[in-house]
Amino acid sequence: MQNPSLWARIEAFNKGRDPERLLLKYQAMQNDIFSFLRGTCHLFYQDWPQVSELNQAPLAWISGDQHLENFGSYKGDNRLSYFDLNDFDEAILAPCTWDLARFLCSLLVGAQTLGVEQAQALKLCEAFMSSYTYELTECKPRWIERSTATGMIRYLLKNLKRRSRVDLLNERTTIHHGERRLKLDGIKTLPINAEDKQRVIELIDRFAARQEKPEFFHVVDVARRIAGVGSLGLERYVIMIQGKGTDNHYLLDLKYQPGSALSPYVTNAQPLWQSEAERVVALQHRSQAISPAFLSVINEGKRSYVLRELMPQQDRLHLRHWNGKFQRLQKVVQIMGKLVAWQHIRTGGWKGSAIADEWQSFGQKSDWQQPLLDYALSYSRQVRLDWLSFKEDFGSNLPGASD
Structure with missing residues (x-):
């Protein structure tokens, strides 16, 4: 049996959605490769290898659609301002490497949109993993609020405070x-x-x-x-x-x-x-x-x-404002690594997820890190090929398009 086309896979996943807003989604995906990545979380997990050493990682409550723009500021129920992960629609119990690979892929794809060179993007990936693993070994979840934030995140939270x-x-x-x-x-x-x-x-x-x-x-x-x-x-x-x-x-x-789009996998x-x-x-x-x-x-x-x-x-963190100052971007990515680790630790030992001892042990190992980065690099190239294919098929597959 022939595999379904890329367009057929995208169309099947989005079946039944409001046509007016679905068209807006497709237009955003056509215009920008990072938006294409955001709009095709299901493709990422459809393509994820069923047999891989990366699937042997500790089970975590992952957000599922972990990417650069699923972090932001918000006012908590105590009316104080925080910066944290902010999208849990796809959240599910799965190997923690699923979350990490999705984020690293978003870094590599997003680098093209942000104007970051490949060598710098790889350094950002290393900064994220280093921060993530360090926090696992510490195994003490914290949080980011205005008084503890630095750099671009502190500026974001200060602005939020001023908005009524x-x-x-x-x-x-x-x-x-x-x-x-x-x-x-x-x-x-x-x-x-x-x-x-x-x-x-x-x-x-x-x-x-x-x-x-x-x-x-x-x-x-x-x-x-x-x-x-x-x-x-x-x-x-x-x-x-x-x-x-x-x-x-x-x-x-x-x-x-x-x-969750991850449920079938x-x-x-x-x-x-x-x-x-x-x-x-x-x-x-x-x-x-x-x-x-x-x-x-x-x-x-x-x-x-x-x-x-x-x-x-506008209370999302706009990374395009890094203004060519690489260290500003690097610090934000390090904070994101901390936040992902804190989520995995904070939900540890709950309904089947790994306990603290397992997280500390995983954080001390390094044998999984290079295979993870290799996969993210490979899949980021696949995302680009898929995006180009989507752009080519976009007009002819829209409702009302001529045959």
Whole structure:
């Protein structure tokens, strides 16, 4: 039987998504190789070798889609600012090398976008692995907040402190006849039909009924949300709730969880979750020292959603601002290595993951590091070939394209 084409594999994975936002995803993937990598997490794991010494690594609760742009700042439920991993949609119990290989590949692919030379990219890979293994041997998970951050991350967190909720509201909403409404700009938001809007309102109303102050969560407005790359096209909404009044509304993000893209490829047993959203929320609570505000599960029959406070897109760390100063970039990558290690340690010994002794032993070994880097190098070249193939097939495979 002939193997399916690249386009067929991508199309099969994205089947059933909202066509309007799926087109935005495909356009982003066509325009930039790093966006292509972000949008094809499933290809990475479809291609991962079933037989490899790298699969003998300790089991970890991995984020699954570990890449340069899945780190960012946020305000925790204690209202303090943190920098940490921030995407757990694909989180699953798997060999820790899966996370590491995905990140190293993103470094090598992202280097092209950032204007980093190959030799420098390899040094960044070494910096990441050195930082990761050192933290494993220490086996003491910490966290990054404004008072402990340095360099580009400290600057990011200082900016976040200065931004108020009103700033975010003014950016994302308009005021008409004295009432705030979500801004429908086709960049961050799209209109929602009346039926879907009512369904979202009912979901939030059921959630609010279980809260101490239900009126706080009264829905003022709803729109379809545009965010990320990999999940574009899935059900996702931005919701403005009453909060404490017109200038003190809160914005929430509600995202459907279809399941981890890694599920078909893991061979070790997984816990039985009540829902996919429970998996994501449980892993985020475990993985982060402090979780974002309102992080919750909302179930609707067999479908489940993750609810969280909306965090501004500009509070992601934009690595392109390294401005040719390699040490700035190197320090950020070292911090990312620490954060990945801290996640693996913090979730260690939970529901089948490796315990502290195993993490310390793994951190002291070096025989796995070169094979891991070799694989990341090889696969980064495959990503480029796949991206060029995708670009070539993009126009002719779009809906409505002529035969």
